[in-house]
Amino acid sequence: MTPFRAISVFHQVATLNSVSAAAEQLNVTPSAVTQQIRALEEQIGTALVVRVGRRIRLTEAGERFFELIADQVETIISATQLMQGSKTATRLTIRTTPTVSTKWLLPRLPQFLEANPDIDLRLDGTNEPTDFNRDHVDLDIRHGTGRWAGLHVEPLAVERFMPVCSPKLADPFSLEPADLLTFRMIRSVKAQIQWEQWFTHFDLRDTALKHHLLFDRSHMAVDAAVLGMGVALESNLMMGQELRDRRLVVPVRGAPEMLISTQWLVCPHTHMRRSRVRKFIDWVKGEAALWQSESEAASLS
Template identity: 55%
Template sequence: MLPLRAIAVFHAAARAGSLTRAAQELGVTPSAVSQQVSALEVQLGTALLTRQGRRIALTEAGQRYLEMIAPHVERIAEATRYVRGSLSSGSLILRATPSFATKWLLPRLPAFLDAHPEIELRVDATNEPTDFAREGVDLEVRHGEGDWPGLVVEPVAEEVFLPVCAPALAAPGSLRAEELGAHRLIHSVKSQVKWAAWFAAAGTPMPAARRVLFDRSHMAVDAAIAGMGIALESTLMMGDAMADGRLACPVAAPPAIRRTTQWLVCPADRMRRHRVRAFADWLRAEALAWREQSLEKLKQPAENLVCS
C-alpha cells in the first residue's frame, strides 16, 4: 500500500527544515513526525533525512525524492482545500498590492459586496506574486510592467504621477518645479516613477533636498497628508485624498508622467469561474469610471487639480 501519510509528513518536514516546525504545522508531536519519516525510509530502503541538532537536512536521495513528489503532494493539498470549501463556488480569493488594496480598492469594495452577496471575498494584501499552480488564489492585482507570459494580463488603469502635499504646506499651484527643493521630498522607493524622472520632465535639475523614503506608496501618501513633505505619487493611489482636499498639487502647470503600474492577472482557466468574471467585470467598470472622472479633473487649472 502506498504510504500516503508518511509521504505527506516527509514533505512537510523537508519543507520546514525542522521536525518541530513540521509537527506544529501538522498538529502532531515531533516524535510522530520522526516515526513517519523513519517508516518511509524503511519502505524505500534509503535514508531521506539527516539530523543536525534541532534541524534536519536532506540526503541526496531525499532531495531527489522531494523534487519528484512535491508537485503531486501540493496538488493533492489544493484539491483537499477545494473540497473543504476554500475554493468553493461562493468564495473569491484576491491578492493585491498593499497600496492598491488600501487606497483604491477598499473604499470601493462595499459596492461589489452589495451587488454580489453570494460571494465571500478574501483579500490578501501582499507584493509577493502569486504562484497560481500552487496557491489557491483566484486572481491578482499585480504591480509591475505587465510582462507575465502564460497569464491573462489586463491593465487596471493608466495613472498620472504628480507632486502632491497637504495644502497647509504649500498652496495649490503656488510653486515652480525648481522651488520644490526648499521642501522635504517624500520618495516611494518601489515606485516606477522616481523624482529624478519627474524633474527631468520638468526641465530642471534634481535638487539636493531633504528627503524621507518609504517602500510602500500608501505610506508615502499618508506622510504627505500628514504634512511631512511633498510626495510624487500616482493618482490611482492618492485620488481620494485629492478629491476631498487632503492633498493638492503645489506646482503650477506640472508635467504629468503617465504609466500603468497595476494589472489584473490570472490564468485563463480562472476566467471561466463565475465569481472571477463577476469581480473582473466590476473592476473594469470601476476603473473606467475612475479614469473618466480623473480625466475631467485633470482638465482643470493647477490650483484646482484633484483626481477622484
C-alpha cells in the same frame, strides 16, 4: 456513462490547481481524489492531469475538458445547494498591493458584495506576486510593468503621477518646479515614476536635493504628504480621496503629464473560465472606467 462524482472531483482539482486542496475542500483523502481522476481518465481515454515534481498541472486535454464542463458543473452544484436550502457561498481570493487595497479597492467593495451575495471574498494585501501553481489565489491586482509571460494580463487603469503636498505646506499651483528643491522629497522606492524623471522634464538635477524621506509602500508616502512631511510624487489612483478632500494639493504650476499603467489584473488563462473571476474582473474594470472618467473631468476643472 461517465460518473458525475468523478467529473466534480476533477473540476475541483482543476479549479484549485491542487489535489490536496481539492481533497480538503471535498473532505476526502488525497488518494480518493487521485482515484476519481484516474477513473475519469480511463473513462475518457486520455490523461487529464500530470504531476510536475510535487505539483500538478492540466494536460492540453485536461484544459479543454475543464473549459467544456466548468460552467455546467458550477451551475449544477449551485442548483443542488439551492434545492437543499443551504446555498454555500463561493470563495473568491484576490491578492493586491496594500496601497491599492486600502486606498482604492476597499472603499468600493461594498457594491461588489451587495451585487454578489453568493461570493465570499478574501482580500490578501501583499506586494509579493502570486505563484499560481502554489498559492490558492484566483486573481492578482499586481504592481509592475505588465510583462508576465504565460498569464492573462490587462491594465486596471491609466494613472497620472503628480507632485502633491499638504495645503499647509504650499498653496495649489503656487510654486515653480525649481522651488521644490527646497522641500523634503518623499519617495516611494518601488514606484515606477521617480523624482529623477520628473525633474529631468524641467532640466533640473535631482542631485541638488538634500532631504529625502523614503517608504517601501505608496500608502505610507501618501499619508506622510498629508501630514505635511514633504512633497510626494504619487499616482492619482493611490490618493484620489485625499485630492478630493483637499488634504493634498498639486503645488506646482505646469506639472508634466506623466501617464502610465502600474496596476494590472493578472491570473492564469484557465482562471478566466471561473465565473467568480469573470464577475470580479467585469465589476472592477467598470469601477476603474468610472474612476478614470471622473479623474479626467477633475483634472480639467
